[in-house]
Amino acid sequence: MLSRIRKEINAVFERDPAAKSTLEVLLCYPGLHAILFHRLAHALYKKKFYVTARFISQVSRFLTGIEIHPGAKIGEGLFIDHGAGVVIGETAEIGNNVTIYQGVTLGGTGKEKGKRHPTIGNNVVISSGAKVLGSFTVGDNVKIGAGSVVLKEVPPNCTVVGVPGRIVIRDGQKVGSAYVPDLRHDQLPDPVADMLGQMQSAIDRLEQKVKTLEQECSRLRDQAEGANR
Structure with a gap:
């Protein structure tokens, strides 16, 4: 657990130039608090303590403004910047080294049972206000522009913008093969x-x-x- 907490803290330092110290990150970053709450709630959810898990997630929502269902599966290195209004649904799956900005929704599109929320790959950046809705996969190294609404599968190494979301950069054109965290979500086509x-x-x-x-x-x-x- 301590090793995972260190990874979460390191993710903040890697992707937020405003972070000054470990103490500041531990005390003042609601995204980190929400993730730590979720780790506990998810562990209880897997053991079928559903009510307790949901209660912890609601406490987390009240304290951080970030709603993560305890059933969601989240990899290592998730960074939620600012975080106000972020919603992550029950069957959502998030890979490693993902960056999510405020107002993002990983949601469903109906009342169907089973898998109904998106699966997010590794090294994905989801910019402010973006909505990813439905049971499909967003590939590795994808960047989703601010305010975009993504309703269908996105291949790896793409940039998506617009409503509905459209791929404007595809692998082999402007995206390099080696992953370097690119957080310039203000510079999209x-x-x-x-x-x-x-x-x-x-x-x-x-x-x-x-x-x-x-x-x-x-x-x-x-x-x-x-x-x-």
Whole structure:
């Protein structure tokens, strides 16, 4: 247990430049508190102490603003930054070295029984306000942009943005093969802005053609009037 706690603390230092000391991390990081509460609640949940496990998770939610169902399976090195409004469902599975920002939901899409929440691979970054909804897999080394809504499986080594989520970077193009924690979730492609830019360029070209045609028509009209005179 002490070894796992050390790994959780190290994850904070690796991914948050604001962390100054171990004491600060232990006392002031609700993401770490929520994970430690979850470790206890999950152990009780596996032993079928369901009510006690749920009670601990609710205490954790009250104290941290982070709701993690005790049935969720979480790997090592999870870092929940700020954490307010994070919700992780019962059958969600999270791999190692995952980073989650505030307002993220790993949820289901209906009332079906069994596996109904996503499986998150290793080294995944899920940015602020993103929603990953449904029983599917998000592959290793995936980055999900802020405010995105992901409703279907994402292959490894991809970047997803938008509503619904669309893959904008795929393995072999801009994502390297070696994993380096990349937390710059403010620098993601914006396919909507790109499309609007393309539309504006097309409009500019059409306006120029219309202007050219108007000038040509005016010239021909002047020639015709001159010939009539």
